[in-house]
Structures are given as structure tokens and as C-alpha cells.
Amino acid sequence: MMNLTVFSTFNNITYINNQYLQMHQHVQIGFIIIITFCFCFFIYFILVLLVVYFTTPHVRENARYILFAHMLINDTVYLSLGLFLSMGVGLLIYIPVPICYILVTCAAATFRITPYNLAFMALERYVAICFPLRHTMLCTAQRSYVAIAAMWFVGWLPSFADFIVLISSVEIKYFSRNLLCRHQSLLVLPVQNIIQSSILIGSFILVSLVILYTYIKVMLIARKTGSGKSSASKAGRTLILHAVQLFLCLLSLTSSFSEKYQGEYNFLVIMLNFLMLMYLPRLLSPLIYGIRDKVFSKSIKKMYSTIK
Structure with a gap:
């Protein structure tokens, strides 16, 4: 009789565990579907x-829009890599070190470039409002492309330094390993952490000051004009938006702390970090610009009215 009771209890526990595992898998699949849908929406909106x-x-000759388009492309690359890496870590997929290093390095570089892009966009608005007569001379398409090249050069410098330190300090067999592909x-x-942290902190401080x-x-000019609808006031609101974007980029660094959690809900934590700290901050900029900017809003309305 006791054997039957123990066997029945064991079956009940097994059934409950199976039910829990199935529910956990369904939740994972649900998160993957939600994340994939959000990512596809982002890509579609960026493409528009x-x-x-x-x-x-x-628009292609305007420095402001050149920098904005570059930010869209850069954020798309960053989110694509971020989604792939988050899925890989969440699903416990092990990747060879060389491939992982390339992916993580590209993701880190595009992450660093976003604040630099915000700084140049802020400087463009500053020149447009404070030096309107010199704006067309200073903010040309050619200089915008030079600024973009400078962003990529500076953005990749820490990665080059990190690579030199790594190959000069670790054994060659390290690169034959497979691991969960994340920055940590x-x-x-x-010294790698010191290099990355120092440059990141310095970049955020510099961009914040800019x-x-x-x-x-710009707000001093807006106060002189005394009109809430002046171009200076609009530029001031744009700069506030850039400050919010910078803060959100800084906030996304907190994901490294929460991802140290290695419990049974690790996948959900990683996916929530991607959705809240990586996806939403990058969606904010194109969404607001697409609605707020007259050139883009008119063109989008015209595009969809033609389709209908």
C-alpha cells in the first residue's frame, strides 16, 4: 500500500514538473514571438x-537628415546584433570565440557610435540657430560624411585596443573554445574592463557636456526671440530629446547587472532587457522624428495615400 502511495506521489510530482516545463516553454515561445514582431515593426518603420x-x-543633401539616417542605420545594426546575441545567450547556444568576438565587437562599436551621433546632431542644431548665416557653409553634406567617418574611427578604437591586449596576453587555444556569447x-x-569602462564613461561625459x-x-537665443514657436525653441526641444536618448543609452548599461542572474528565469530576464533597454530607446528616436519632423511626416502621408 505504501509503495502505491509513493508511486502515485512520484507520478504527481513528475506530472507537475512536466506541466511546469511546458508552461515555461510556452512563455519562452511567446516572448520570442513578441520580440520578433517588435523587431520586424522596427525594421519596417526604419525602412519607411x-x-x-x-x-x-x-533631404539627402541636408546635414541634419544625413546624420539622422546614419543613426537609423547604426541602430538597426546594433539591434540586429543585440537580438542575435540575446537569443543566443537566452537559449544557451555556444559560439566559437572568434565569431563571438567579432559579433560582440561590432555590437559594442555601434553602441558607442550612437552618443557620438547625438553630439554631432546637437552641434548641427547649435550652428543652425546660433550661426544661421554660416550654417550652409559649415554643415555641408561632405562634412557630415567626414563626421560619420570620424564616429566610426573613434567608435572602433577601443575594440582595436582590446584586441591587441587580448592576443598579446592569452594563449592561442583560447580562440578554439566555445562559449555563451556575451560581452562579459x-x-x-x-585591463580590458578598464579600457572599455574608461572610454565609455569619458564618451558619455563629453557628449553630455556638448x-x-x-x-x-540655443535657449538663450530662444529667450531673445520670445516666441514658443520659434526655430530656436523647436531646436531646444530637439536637444532635450537628444539628452533623453543619451540617458536611455546610459540606462541600457544596467542590463549587464541583471543578466548576472542565472536562475530558471534567465531567458525572460534577457528578453525583457532587450525589449526595455535596447529596443524601446532605439524606437523612440525614429518614432518621434517620423511624427514630429514635417519633411518625414508629409512624405510618409503622401506615400501611404498613393498606396491607397
Whole structure:
């Protein structure tokens, strides 16, 4: 009789565990579907904005829109890599170190480039409001492309330094390993963390000072005009948006702390981090610009009215 009771209890526990595992798998699949849908929406919206950019001649020659289009492309690359890496870690997929290093390095570079892009966009608005007569001379399409090249050069410098430190300090057999592909897994030496943290902190401080300086100068001009609808006031609100974007980029760094959790809900934590700290901040900029900017909003309305 006791054996039957123990056997029945064991069956009940097994059934409950199976039910729990099935529910856990369903939740994982649900999160994957939600994340995939959100990512596809982002890509679709970015493509609409880029179509407007590439099909409107005067937009392609405007420094402000060149920098904006570059930010869209850069954020798309960052989110694509971020989604792939998050899925890989969440689903416990092990990747060879060389491939992982390339993916993580590209993701880190595109992450660093976003604040630099915000700084140049803030400077463009500053020149447009404070030096309107010199704006067309200073903010040309050619100089915008030079600024983009400078962003990529500076953005990749820490990665080059990290690579030199890594190959000069670890054994060659390290690169034959497979691991869960995330940034923390590739920090095998303390100096790597020092290099990454120092440059990241310095970049955020510098960009914050640039945005703060340009905002103060632009708002002084807006106060002189005394009109809430003046171009200076609109530029001031744009700079506030850039400051919010910078803060959200900084906030996304907190994901590294929550991802140290290795419990049974690790996958959900990683997916929530991607959705809240990586996806939503990048969606904010194209969404607001697409609605707020007259050039893009008119072109999008015209595009969809033609389709209908």
C-alpha cells in the first residue's frame, strides 16, 4: 500500500514538473514571438524613413537628415546584433570565440557610435540657430560624411585596443573554445574592463557636456526671440530629446547587472532587457522624428495615400 502511495506521489510530482516545463516553454515561445514582431515593426518603420531619405533629393543633401539616417542605420545594426546575441545567450547556444568576438565587437562599436551621433546632431542644431548665416557653409553634406567617418574611427578604437591586449596576453587555444556569447565572457583580463569602462564613461561625459552647452546657447537665443514657436525653441526641444536618448543609452548599461542572474528565469530576464533597454530607446528616436519632423511626416502621408 505504501509503495502505491509513493508511486502515485512520484507520478504527481513528475506530472507537475512536466506541466511546469511546458508552461515555461510556452512563455519562452511567446516572448520570442513578441520580440520578433517588435523587431520586424522596427525594421519596417526604419525602412519607411530610409525610403523617404533616399528618394528625396534635398533631404539627402541636408546635414541634419544625413546624420539622422546614419543613426537609423547604426541602430538597426546594433539591434540586429543585440537580438542575435540575446537569443543566443537566452537559449544557451555556444559560439566559437572568434565569431563571438567579432559579433560582440561590432555590437559594442555601434553602441558607442550612437552618443557620438547625438553630439554631432546637437552641434548641427547649435550652428543652425546660433550661426544661421554660416550654417550652409559649415554643415555641408561632405562634412557630415567626414563626421560619420570620424564616429566610426573613434567608435572602433577601443575594440582595436582590446584586441591587441587580448592576443598579446592569452594563449592561442583560447580562440578554439566555445562559449555563451556575451560581452562579459570575453573580458578575461582586468585591463580590458578598464579600457572599455574608461572610454565609455569619458564618451558619455563629453557628449553630455556638448548637449548641455548647445542647449544653453540655443535657449538663450530662444529667450531673445520670445516666441514658443520659434526655430530656436523647436531646436531646444530637439536637444532635450537628444539628452533623453543619451540617458536611455546610459540606462541600457544596467542590463549587464541583471543578466548576472542565472536562475530558471534567465531567458525572460534577457528578453525583457532587450525589449526595455535596447529596443524601446532605439524606437523612440525614429518614432518621434517620423511624427514630429514635417519633411518625414508629409512624405510618409503622401506615400501611404498613393498606396491607397
